[in-house]
Amino acid sequence: MTNRTYRLRHSAILALAVTIALACISRETPERIDLEVSRVFVTEPVTGERAAMYFSVTNNGDVDDELLAVSTAAAEVAEIHRTEHEGSTMKMVPVDALTVPAGGRVDLAPGGYHVMLLELTQNLFPDDRFDVTLRFRHAGEVVARARVIRYEDVEELVGGAALSDPHNSR
Amino acid sequence: MMPRPQEKVDFTLTDTEGEPFDFRARTEGYVTLVFFGYTYCPDVCPIHMANIGAVLDDFPLEVRSQIKVVFVTTDPERDTPERLRLWLDNFDTSFIGLHGSRDEVNEIQVALGLPASVIEETEGGEYLVGHSARVLAFTKDNLAHVAYPFGTRQADWAHDLPKLVDERWE
Known part of the structure; x- marks a missing residue:
């Protein structure tokens, strides 16, 4: 040299x-990384083999984050899906990652985003609770507690969230 | 409200007992809610059915007995009549489940002014069924003056259904 x-x-x-x-x-x-996962619920699997999960992610940090994957001992497979609206028709589309903007909140709610739990490993009944691990690009793993609810109780829990646009900026 | 009332169409499909169900004849004189969906649907279908079921529970028998709910599967391969029955019973044992070939059902949807269902294969050999998210409400005049979108709440059903029964939907 x-x-x-x-x-x-x-x-x-x-x-x-x-x-x-x-x-x-x-x-x-x-840069501050601060994510909060709340309102985690799973709709009762009426025919046993699969269930949809919803939650809200609030990003109190300074950087956009991305939900990359979800896992739980209650299901072999968990996929992030978006319900696409074409006129009055709806269909589910798998998504790779879900962005949670800095200072914003994303609500997973019926008609918008959901996590589909496939190949359930246990029977789930209303009021059952289990842990889920959410993996984010920056925040890493966040563990939250999910509660199983009946479909008829969904609208009360969701309130005005989603049903159309899942991105609510604060 | 529909811009133009939708007339009933004539069709016969198979019910969950395996018996032919003549739609026009069997729904004559009833308020009839018609929905096209599938039991693997994550949220739109079960939430619609659960909300209607929950509201019917609170109606007096004389109102309830004037309302029929007809669920037509858009996924005839997976939704066997047995599975349909099991699924519908979670919401209301009186709900009618109908089964026919994909082509038959699509033809009925189009005749009723709804988009035909779309089947899309996904990677794991699974498939998604895109379908209309609206519930058509036929009144005793055999016309649907109202179609209820996804996001219709129990309070809306509780408010509207007795009016439909009494033919006061204006």
């Missing part, structure tokens, strides 16, 4: 360090 290349590399590292320092100074606070 000649002296010249060493110096070049050295100055490149220095420049990078300055850039990082500037990036940090330019923000008043470092």
Whole structure:
């Protein structure tokens, strides 16, 4: 290694360090990751083998986050789905990731997004509770408690959330 | 309200007892709610059925006995008459479940002014059924003056159904 290349590399590292320092100074606070998962419910599986799960994710942090996967001991498979509306027709479409904007909230609710629990490993009855793990790109794993409810109680729990646009900015 | 009332159409499909069900003859003189859906539907179908079922429970027999609910499966391969019965019984044992070939059912939907169902294969050999999210409400004049979208709440049904029974839907 000649002296010249060493110096070049050295100055490149220095420049990078300055850039990082500037990036940090330019923000008043470092990026904050703060996700809150609430209102987790699962509709009773009326024919036994599958169930839909809904929840709200509130992003109190400074960075957009993404829900990447959901898992639970109650089901072998959990897929994130979106209900697509075409005129008065609805259909389910699997999605890879669900963005939760910084300072915003996403409500999974009937007619919008849901997590389909497939190949249930146990019988689920109204008022049963079980843990689910939500994996986010930045926040990592968040464990929440789901409650099984009857379909007729869904509208009360969901209130005005979704049924159309799942993205409610606060 | 529908821009133009929808007339009943003539069709005969198989009920959950395996018997032919002549729609016009068997619904004559009743308020008849007609919905096309499938039992693997995650939320739209079961929530509609559960909400109607919950509201009917609270009606006096004289009102309840003037209302029929007809659920026609858009997924005849998976929704056997037995499965349909099991599923409907979760919401109300009086609900009528009808089964026919995909083509027959699509033809009926189109004749009723609803979009035909769409079947889409997904990766795991599973498939999704896109279908109309509306419940058609035929009154005793054999016309549907109102179609109820997804998101119709129990309070709406409780308010409207007795009026439909008394032919006061204006």
